[in-house]
Amino acid sequence: MTAYKVLIADDNSVDRKVLSRVVRNQGNEVIEATNGFEAVDIFTEHRPDIVLMDVMMPGLNGKEATRQIKSIANEDFIPVIFLTSLSDAQSLADCLESGGDDFLTKPYNHVVLQAKIDSYHRMSEMHRTLLNQRDEIARVNRHMLQEQRVAKAVYDNVAHAGCLTSPNIRYELSPLAVFNGDVLLAARKPGGGMHVLLGDFTGHGLPAAIGAMPMADIFYGMTAKGFGLREVLREINQKLKSILPVGFFCCAAAVDLAPDRQAASVWMGGVPDCYLLRNDGERIETLSSRHLPLGVMSADKFNDQMTEFPMANGDRLFLWSDGIIEARNSEGEMFGQERLINVVRDSAHASDVYDDIQRAVDEFVDGSEQDDDTTLIEVVMDDALREDKESAVTKAGISQGPRDWSMEYRLEASTLKSFNPVPLMNHIMMEVPGLRAIGGQLYTVVAELFSNAFEHGVLGLHSSMKQSPDGFMEYYRQREKRVAELEEGFVRINMHHTGVGDSGTLTLTLEDSGDGFDYKRHDREEGSGNNYSGRGIPLIESICDSIEYRGKGNEVSVVIHWPLEQAT
Amino acid sequence: MSVRASLAGNGQELVIQVDGRFDFSAHQEFRDAYESAAQVRKYIVDLGGATYLDSSALGMLLLLRDHAGGDHSEISITNCNDDVRKILAISNFEQLFTIQ
Amino acid sequence: MIDIESLNMLKDIMEEEFQPLIELYIRDSDRRFPEMRMALSEGDCESLRMTVHSLKGASSNVCAVDFAEQAYTVEKMAIDGALDQLPGAIDALEQSYQQVRQQLSALV
Numbered sequence: 063m064t065a066y067k068v069l070i071a072d073d074n075s076v077d078r079k080v081l082s083r084v085v086r087n088q089g090n091e092v093i094e095a096t097n098g099f100e101a102v103d104i105f106t107e108h109r110p111d112i113v114l115m116d117v118m119m120p121g122l123n124g125k126e127a128t129r130q131i132k133s134i135a136n137e138d139f140i141p142v143i144f145l146t147s148l149s150d151a152q153s154l155a156d157c158l159e160s161g162g163d164d165f166l167t168k169p170y171n172h173v174v175l176q177a178k179i180d181s182y183h184r185m186s187e188m189h190r191t192l193l194n195q196r197d198e199i200a201r202v203n204r205h206m207l208q209e210q211r212v213a214k215a216v217y218d219n220v221a222h223a224g225c226l227t228s229p230n231i232r233y234e235l236s237p238l239a240v241f242n243g244d245v246l247l248a249a250r251k252p253g254g255g256m257h258v259l260l261g262d263f264t265g266h267g268l269p270a271a272i273g274a275m276p277m278a279d280i281f282y283g284m285t286a287k288g289f290g291l292r293e294v295l296r297e298i299n300q301k302l303k304s305i306l307p308v309g310f311f312c313c314a315a316a317v318d319l320a321p322d323r324q325a326a327s328v329w330m331g332g333v334p335d336c337y338l339l340r341n342d343g344e345r346i347e348t349l350s351s352r353h354l355p356l357g358v359m360s361a362d363k364f365n366d367q368m369t370e371f372p373m374a375n376g377d378r379l380f381l382w383s384d385g386i387i388e389a390r391n392s393e394g395e396m397f398g399q400e401r402l403i404n405v406v407r408d409s410a411h412a413s414d415v416y417d418d419i420q421r422a423v424d425e426f427v428d429g430s431e432q433d434d435d436t437t438l439i440e441v442v443m444d445d446a447l448r449e450d451k452e453s454a455v456t457k458a459g460i461s462q463g464p465r466d467w468s469m470e471y472r473l474e475a476s477t478l479k480s481f482n483p484v485p486l487m488n489h490i491m492m493e494v495p496g497l498r499a500i501g502g503q504l505y506t507v508v509a510e511l512f513s514n515a516f517e518h519g520v521l522g523l524h525s526s527m528k529q530s531p532d533g534f535m536e537y538y539r540q541r542e543k544r545v546a547e548l549e550e551g552f553v554r555i556n557m558h559h560t561g562v563g564d565s566g567t568l569t570l571t572l573e574d575s576g577d578g579f580d581y582k583r584h585d586r587e588e589g590s591g592n593n594y595s596g597r598g599i600p601l602i603e604s605i606c607d608s609i610e611y612r613g614k615g616n617e618v619s620v621v622i623h624w625p626l627e628q629a630t
Numbered sequence: 631m632s633v634r635a636s637l638a639g640n641g642q643e644l645v646i647q648v649d650g651r652f653d654f655s656a657h658q659e660f661r662d663a664y665e666s667a668a669q670v671r672k673y674i675v676d677l678g679g680a681t682y683l684d685s686s687a688l689g690m691l692l693l694l695r696d697h698a699g700g701d702h703s704e705i706s707i708t709n710c711n712d713d714v715r716k717i718l719a720i721s722n723f724e725q726l727f728t729i730q
Numbered sequence: 731m732i733d734i735e736s737l738n739m740l741k742d743i744m745e746e747e748f749q750p751l752i753e754l755y756i757r758d759s760d761r762r763f764p765e766m767r768m769a770l771s772e773g774d775c776e777s778l779r780m781t782v783h784s785l786k787g788a789s790s791n792v793c794a795v796d797f798a799e800q801a802y803t804v805e806k807m808a809i810d811g812a813l814d815q816l817p818g819a820i821d822a823l824e825q826s827y828q829q830v831r832q833q834l835s836a837l838v
Contacts, residue, residue, distance in 0.1 A: 074758075075758060076755045076787075076792065077788055079751050079754060080791050083743060083744050083747055087743060118783055147790070168791055169790045264689055308693050309692045309693040309696075313721070331722065332721040334720055335720075351720050353722055354721060358692065
């Protein structure tokens with residue numbers, strides 16, 4: 063049995079003596095007080111583990127002394143057991159109200175007393191454990207908050223506000239929103255216009271914030287280099303897919319503002335409906351999510367298709383994450399899409415909508431806590447977004463990069479068996495800043511041309527085979543077989559570029575060692591499963607200024623002039 | 631919130647029923663439901679009793695899909711109420727799952 | 731008057747402190763009656779009550795159970811302020827005390 067320090071407060075010396083002996087017999091240390099004042103003083107000085115307090119004492123009585131002692135004990139649990147005669151049972155409720163924990167009646171029963179002392183000691187041990195755990199939790203929590211602050215500082219350096227402070231943008235983003243997974247990015251395009259990205263990562267805390275950094279890095283980096291929004295999204299999707307665990311993703315709405323064409327394109331994946339308000343303040347168009355969130359699809363399945371629509375000066379786009387829709391009032395009701403569209407409809411002027419939305423949400427949630435989630439952005443189309451001639455040259459270096467150059471690769475059979483030159487070609491072309499805006503389409507052209515040259519030309523496969531599902535399987539089976547058996551053949555790739563700073567011409571020529579095909583027949587035939595239509599010519603034609611077949615049809619040359627008439 | 635799993639279709643299908651709020655609190659149970667079952671050909675997630683779906687539930691469905699073979703998986707999400715259906719539509723999950 | 735069995739248990743507990751305890755009780759209790767009469771003469775029922783209360787408690791601890799009961803009756807009178815009954819009750823209580831005193835003295 064452990065030795066406890068027991069304070070016995072009783073004005074009667076006989077009672078004190080008996081109690082003291084009983085308690086000491088049980089291995090405990092005893093300190094005695096003869097009245098209430100003494101009890102409080104002794105308690106303060108010696109801090110016993112448990113107090114046995116006589117109720118009726120002259121001067122400061124037991125109840126009052128107990129009140130004071132409990133106050134001094136503060137957070138610690140020091141049990142106080144009242145000593146009372148049976149006749150005082152009437153006022154027991156009174157006693158316990160002053161903070162006492164139990165009572166012991168006279169004559170003192172040593173068995174009962176020991177049991178009570180042991181029991182209360184167990185209780186105070188438990189209490190101490192609880193306090194320690196609470197303090198430990200508080201310490202760990204403070205540590206975590208500190209780490210979050212550091213993470214936030216790193217994040218702010220990477221995901222700076224970009225051009226969110228442009229006059230054509232109004233936005234609401236709480237400083238700690240990133241820890242709710244909410245991200246807002248905006249960057250001017252080197253050739254004029256703007257990219258805007260609103261992201262909503264799954265989860266909370268650091269896991270939600272972690273994806274935001276590479277996303278911001280890619281967004282700002284690529285936009286500054288002149289890449290199109292489709293390329294940026296593709297790159298972000300791939301990055302997130304590779305770093306986020308399965309089940310984690312980023313719902314996003316991305317906008318490409320093209321003031322020159324008075325148009326905008328959006329890509330939305332997993333975000334609630336957003337609205338486009340025309341400058342007359344009347345017409346409202348709904349923009350809906352058509353894609354899966356970023357980070358879900360693998361690169362080959364990712365759909366970067368954007369929806370384009372006209373956007374005149376003064377037209378405004380409203381984007382938000384689901385934080386606004388799900389904002390709750392004190393009754394637990396959600397704000398909802400209904401209320402949101404009503405606010406937009408009921409506003410007096412188009413320019414009032416932004417403030418009206420904020421006010422409506424504030425009034426709705428009034429009283430309840432959550433505030434970090436209501437991310438909102440208004441983007442207005444404006445002439446000021448057009449290319450700033452002065453800064454464009456210095457900023458993204460459109461005039462930098464290789465202007466006049468040629469490059470030729472000749473790949474023999476042994477190389478063709480295991481090397482795909484398309485990514486390399488793409489990489490070389492992307493060194494030309496002016497070509498980055500159409501990077502995706504260029505990749506498609508090059509991939510198609512090489513595929514034709516290699517599969518139809520060198521391997522001699524007929525694309526008509528790919529028409530039926532079974533044929534499809536057979537085609538690829540054959541392809542694999544012929545690649546393995548390949549001993550002779552080549553593909554020659556020539557790239558030639560000339561440019562004058564804000565425009566340029568790329569000429570791609572591919573020649574293969576195959577038999578070619580009768581390209582002159584194309585003008586007269588519709589594509590219906592012959593070799594020709596299988597070569598994806600219509601697709602190439604839509605991107606290239608011209609396409610020319612030479613020789614047996616085993617040499618093709620395409621010309622691409624940038625900027626394209628229609629970008630992205 | 632409760633999760634119940636049962637085999638159907640001659641042991642070829644696993645039916646996972648989720649009732650109540652399908653949110654992060656369902657994480658462990660949902661995972662246990664398909665991880666502890668033997669591999670089946672088809673999965674059916676019955677949301678007839680589900681009142682709500684949040685982004686962590688979407689994440690759990692993606693985890694199931696990954697477990698069931700990713701692109702080769704066969705998963706149906708059935709008995710969705712309007713709210714649930716709407717959430718799945720916004721995220722375009724019909725591109726990954728059969729929604730009935 | 732005295733619960734001998736309980737007193738023996740007390741003796742086992744107190745050991746060498748048993749005799750000093752009984753002596754203390756007697757010295758203490760002897761004082762109580764003059765105190766009671768003093769308080770009564772001043773009409774101070776509160777002090778009177780506290781004195782009787784104390785005597786009652788100590789007496790029960792030395793196993794003078796009946797005596798303690800009797801003291802409780804006097805205590806209740808003091809609480810009620812029954813000034814007319816108190817003098818007689820105190821006298822009767824003192825008489826009972828003398829018996830208790832005698833019994834205890836004989837044991838040590």
